[in-house]
Amino acid sequence: MLLRLIVGYCVIGVFASAAVAGPGSRRSLADKHAPAGIMGDHLHEPGKWMVEYKYMNMFMEDNRIGENTISDSSALGTSTPVGPPGPGITTDGITTNRAATPTQMTMEMHMAHVMYGATDDITLYTMAMLPNISMDHTRADFTDFTTSNSGFGDMAFGALLRLYSDDCQDWILNLGCSVPTGDIFETTSIPTGSPTAFPYPMRLGSGTFNMRPGITFKRYYDWYSWGMQFQTDLPIGHNYRGYRVGEEYRFNSWNSILLTDNLSVSMRGEHLWRTAFDGKDPEANGTMISTNVEQFRGGYWYSLGFGAQYLWGSHYFNAEIVPTIAQEVDGVQLETDYAIIASWSRTF
Template identity: 60%
Template sequence: MKRLNVAFFMLLAAANVSTAHDDYRSRADKHAPAGLMGDHLHAPGEWMVEYKYMNMYMDGNRAGTQRLSDSEAIDFGATSNPVTNRMASPNNMTHEMHMVHIMRGMTEDITLYAMVMLPSITMDHTRGPMNAGGGGPGSLFTTHNSGFGDTTIGALIGLYTDSNDDVILNLGGSLPTGDIFRTTSIPSGGTMEQPLPYPMRLGSGTFNARPGITWKHYFDVGSFGTQFQTDLPIGRNYRDYSVSDEFRLNNWYSQLLTNNLSTSIRVENLWRTNYDGADPMTPDAMISTNVESFRGGYTLNLGLGAAALLHGHLLNVEFVPMLYQDLNGIQLETDWSIVTSWSKSF
């Protein structure tokens, strides 16, 4: 009887979690967690279409590792170098992103991809001590911007593969299709037009190189991976600045519950440099989101995700709370983001 029970449970496990190497890349964990891209290849002639949605929420300001209240952010700006937040101070921001992603396998080792992005950005502010517009100092206002963002294109190249491992080089880049100069009169109460600050602009304004590399290892009940990804602006844009150099190091583990359902945990290290150059129409003292030397820093994020494979449709979701931030100058802190996606290969 004991041998029969053991045999039964072995058969049950085999039905739920495949041990066959050929099935490793057709399970719910075949893609990285929802917050990542550039981690898998497609067979020659195979297409993949994906819709991805991201919502990032930023609430309150931070100077280095110190969290500041809205009033403290204005006071801090009076003594910062450079002086800032004299006209307004940001309170919170919601950054939504709709993404349409298309991939096609060209050879066994080369997959091409393109992604169109549509950001929608809303930021709440408090008017500063030198702002007589609207309701005067201490009054609140909201600005919004949306439209087409930068377009990402690239090639994924398989450097090594065996029964359990994939090493993939990402030779990607972005095209400056996002608008980087729109104005608003809301901060001044309708008396003066001024450019939207840097975090509210829809693109970088430059061609960006985005090289990266991913290693994934599959085993019977799950997989793990590591990815290093960069985003490097080439030169300055027509407003005479370039956005941050960005470096991301991600490590994740995915656990199969069944072949069609998995959970994941991810740790992300994110480094950003300050901006180079300056838009001549964004004076530092106006608001901290205009200060080029207040754009860099380090962020540590945690990703908690799940994926379901249903009749060839892959549904992927990930919640990403911020664990730690050390920011240059004074900036809005990132509290959390959520990423969801649907994809289908054919």
């Protein structure tokens, strides 16, 4: 399926390139960067720096099994198969949420991003992340409680390599990685009254070194541009708590339209595939709550992003609202509703 999508977009790009004459270099206009939810899509000239602050807020509400939303009362004490539901599967599998069920989650992310043009064809980057996560729960007696966690997340490093460029198109290889600076050992005394490890979605990092290879293609025309990107997040080994987070595969495509030289609007489609965790944290009790079931971390999500970009001298403003259009999760999980992403950057 993924291969068909990539080939399809490449074919569209070839025909579009043949149909419209290239306008020459125009990477200085408002659509010079991809929409706000995309990283690693552009390079900088040798000796040039870019600093960026990026903010993301993702909101999740209601539980889901596969493609179906379920009520809080149905989520409590749910017996669910390991992996996505299928024909003939009824109630075999894991009984979870005996103590409580999550009902809502908000994840804020503050990101500080620095890029440096090392050569004409290589740009280096690093990113520090500060997540702030809050999750609401309800118990079997329908009393509520909230847990929160915040701090320093995993840091990202990498290099962007120009594979090919001409006046109106770019191929860029992303050789990125992350290091396990995010906390996975913090505990909370809510609701048990004694220190308990946070459930998996509330931990601030992966606990492993992760490889993040990716590739980006961009094509510019007189009054619009389009691009596509395939990006991965691949953990290496298991962390000291005995598990490995799931692999992620993202395929994005977008179109941007210039309203003026300094203002553009964009639409982006994102496919996200995530696999289940491997291994198990001995402190994670999946029978008590579904967020501690390792097999219930994978699934597929499709989102649409609607954005705008504004260029003011050396300052660049980029924003998107990204509703989730379709999702099929493994087991019992909170469903993703939308994300808001905004950034400011400056080159010098």
